[in-house]
Amino acid sequence: MDDHGSILRSRAERQRQERRKKRLSFRLTLIFTVVTGMSLLLLSGVHLASDSPHTEGKKGRKNTAIALTKHKTIESDQNATKKESHTDEAEKIEVDTDPTSHTVLVNQTHPLPDGYVPPDLVIPDVPFPFRENLPKKQLRREAGEALEQLFAEAEKQGMRLYAQSGYRSYERQKELYAFKGNRAGGAANQVSARPGTSEHQTGLAMDITCSAVGFKLNRSFAQTREGRWVAEHAHQHGFIIRYPEGKEEITGYTYEPWHLRYVGKKMATELKRKNLTLEEYYEVDLQKK
Template sequence: MTEEVCPGDGGCSQGFQGGTLTGRAATGVTVSYYQPGEYQRVINKRNPLSPIDYMPSDTVNVAGHPLRYQAALAFWRFVDAAAASGVATTVVSGFRSYASQASLFQNYVAIYGQEQADTISARPGYSEHQSGLAVDIGNPSAVCGLQECFASTAAGQFAAAHAHEFGFVIRYPAGMSYWTGYAYEPWHLRYVGRDVAMDMRNRGVSTLEQYYGYPPAPTY
């Protein structure tokens, strides 16, 4: 149903009616069947990945960072549109495994302590990055990288104005940490598909928790 992509990570992926076929020299062909609602799953401090060490099987490399195939296709369109508007973007982070999230979180705990670490990083099994559907973007100059002021940069402004057109939401909006459990992250884009992202924008609903009727998830 969608084009075959071979992004230089030793394999190729292509969408069919039922999901995604991913072929790699090392592992052969993996069939990842589409599960209704899987791209819209709410992942937060009250709703971990299931299983807790979930690992997507249909990731492809986007500028060296894995994303699930459908999210990657959408992200490439977003990047192309930004470039056509004169806005260059970079990828700072994509899929992170349970193990890599565990070490990232432990680093934050060592620096800031557990309480502060919980406000800026997810515990392993609770990160959207582990779903393969979240991507952190940046500017080529790295100005305001992973900082709130990213919102006022060219890439940040383009994302705020257009991410929904490509199926992404800014998952942790300003002033919504009571719902999402996280401070404002204007660089963190979550793929939910174009229908949902557009509908959320049209209805003025900014969090997945509110859109799907989940209770707030300020803490674990």
């Protein structure tokens, strides 16, 4: 009976051990399965994240941003080029050929219309070295008023200027040109304008002088106190020295420190500041006539 009981107990013990092994094996298998599954899920999630539309959207937006930046850079360069071109075009000032304009260009290549006579000639209230009521006393109204102011300012500085020769008709210029042509020969064009090309016909030019040079029109006027003052301050009243020294080839005329031309304060100030003649301002080359 005891042997039989021992056998039964031994068998029962083996069965319990086998059941424990099976449970352990099942648990290990379950754990392995869970771990493996989680690993696969994690790997799958990373892969999906890298290929997801959201990620692709970021890449697409980045590429689009780069492309837009390049496009804007090219467009900016093109606009800059166009702007420079427009600026160059804007800087090319059209030559003023309106005979009634205060900024009109009149020279050997830009004559006045046939028969032109200024519309508003007056005699300015300034000193003249002669008493006769001659046409050459006249200037256009605005130019005459500016000359009065210039002379008045000179008076305040202790100087007395004189107006010698202003408006000159086509016929009168024709007479002077013929007279000077006989004396100067081939050089007549450098000392006198051909009829129709004289600034005096515009009514905007006045030759001035002073007692220190005997009221004459010559270069020594530039060395007088009056001449130096005029050269420095004429622009403040709208006048320029029309034929300056050193620019004879540009203007086509010899140096005339006495010849004032009214162009208005704005242009006169600009020409003075930049040291330009009207030909240079309008980019006119007499050598290409």
